Amino acid sequence: xxxxxxxxxxxLFIEGAxxxxxxxxxxMLPNVLMAFVLIQILTITGLMGLxxxxxxxxxxxxxLPGEGMVVxxxxxxxxxxxxxxxxxxxxxxxxxxxxxxxxxPAIMLMGAIVQYMGRCLGTADSNRKWWxxxxxxxxxxxxxxxxxxxxxxxxxxxxxxxx
Amino acid sequence: MSAENQGxxxxxxxxxxxxxxxxxxxxGAFTNIQADSAWVWLKMFDFTTLLGKFGAIAGSKNNFxxxxxxxxxxxxxxxxxxxxxxxxxxxxVKIVDGYGGLxxxxxxxxxxxxxxxxxxxxxxxxxxxxxxxTDGSAAMAKELFDGGQITDEERTLFTTLxxxxxxxxxxxxATIAGLFQYFTVPIIIPLVIIFLCKIMGTNIMRFLLKxxxxxxxx
Numbered sequence: 001x002x003x004x005x006x007x008x009x010x011x012l013f014i015e016g017a018x019x020x021x022x023x024x025x026x027x028m029l030p031n032v033l034m035a036f037v038l039i040q041i042l043t044i045t046g047l048m049g050l051x052x053x054x055x056x057x058x059x060x061x062x063x064l065p066g067e068g069m070v071v072x073x074x075x076x077x078x079x080x081x082x083x084x085x086x087x088x089x090x091x092x093x094x095x096x097x098x099x100x101x102x103x104x105p106a107i108m109l110m111g112a113i114v115q116y117m118g119r120c121l122g123t124a125d126s127n128r129k130w131w132x133x134x135x136x137x138x139x140x141x142x143x144x145x146x147x148x149x150x151x152x153x154x155x156x157x158x159x160x161x162x163x
Numbered sequence: 164m165s166a167e168n169q170g171x172x173x174x175x176x177x178x179x180x181x182x183x184x185x186x187x188x189x190x191g192a193f194t195n196i197q198a199d200s201a202w203v204w205l206k207m208f209d210f211t212t213l214l215g216k217f218g219a220i221a222g223s224k225n226n227f228x229x230x231x232x233x234x235x236x237x238x239x240x241x242x243x244x245x246x247x248x249x250x251x252x253x254x255x256v257k258i259v260d261g262y263g264g265l266x267x268x269x270x271x272x273x274x275x276x277x278x279x280x281x282x283x284x285x286x287x288x289x290x291x292x293x294x295x296x297t298d299g300s301a302a303m304a305k306e307l308f309d310g311g312q313i314t315d316e317e318r319t320l321f322t323t324l325x326x327x328x329x330x331x332x333x334x335x336x337a338t339i340a341g342l343f344q345y346f347t348v349p350i351i352i353p354l355v356i357i358f359l360c361k362i363m364g365t366n367i368m369r370f371l372l373k374x375x376x377x378x379x380x381x
Binding site: 007009012013014015016017019020021023024025027028029031032033034035036037040079080083084086087088090091092097098100101104105107108109110111112113116117119120121122123124125126127130133134135137138140141142144145148149152153156157158159160161 | 191194211232233234235237238239241242243245246249250251252253254255256257258260261262297298301302304305308315318319321322323325326327328329331334335337338339341342344345346347348349350352353354356357359360361363364367368371372
């Protein structure tokens with residue numbers, strides 16, 4: 001990178017950190033705030049409890065409560081949405097750090113598929129015959145990742161690292 | 164990082180060293196070194212230690228976020244609480260990238276493209292770009308196909324790899340970073356799982372393409 005040659009490590013750090021601040025405040029903050037409001041609505045209307053009950057028997061396959069489904073649905077729309085919902089559900093006690101750890105790779109692997117269909121498959125002009133399979137593969141990747149994480153978390157204490 | 168910039172960037176010993184240091188920082192290898200150990204200085208290479216902690220408000224056990232909050236107001240403070248993790252992670256990643264660390268990673272993994280993913284080494288640059296940018300790498304894949312350098316099947320395999328967890332490094336350290344503080348495992352483990360699952364998914368597509376090719380030939 002030509003510009004990087006004149007920049008030392010501290011300059012580069014500041015540049016990355018500034019980008020982190022912009023992403024944190026202009027992308028993550030609105031996403032988290034929206035998710036907290038959404039969770040508030042789902043909670044006072046009783047829908048969250050209903051989703052928890054309905055999705056519970058399915059999500060238990062990955063060691064998660066039914067509310068974990070809301071995180072996956074949020075992630076499918078946008079990764080920021082998935083992270084926001086996860087943050088909201090850990091704040092209200094519906095999810096634990098272990099659940100978050102299991103869900104994290106899935107938020108990425110099946111994250112933002114709706115917008116990436118255009119930005120990735122559309123831009124690359126990828127063969128449309130396979131689009132359906134490609135989306136299904138993203139979901140399979142996410143489900144397998146949650147099983148792998150479920151196994152891995154069992155080798156670690158249930159508290160966040162460094163706490 | 165644009166393709167043009169990558170072309171000008173050089174991979175040096177420092178690139179490999181910084182890549183290694185970043186892996187160590189995010190691996191949590193030094194998280195549990197005790198304060199009285201002679202090796203305590205190694206904690207400077209630990210993300211959790213570098214991130215530190217918010218102080219508690221005097222006379223309370225809680226930080227500025229308090230307890231019992233709900234709705235948008237609670238979401239706002241919660242998001243502020245998540246910001247330092249994103250800022251620190253992207254700062255570290257930028258140093259590694261600025262010194263060619265990601266290109267060094269590409270050099271290491273390029274020989275494995277064909278056996279692991281069924282795609283040619285020429286997609287190496289597009290692969291590294293996809294770790295940071297969705298749109299850039301998708302455009303590169305199209306250009307390579309239009310130039311006859313990759314086949315339609317190789318493009319399908321590459322977009323399968325891209326689509327699941329696209330912008331892998333940027334999204335992990337910018338978006339998922341908000342959740343790092345809750346991880347009960349080292350930060351690098353979910354990232355490794357993400358890469359392994361991306362490889363697995365690409366091979367499912369490889370199998371489907373082969374099966375489809377056999378059917379067409381029959």
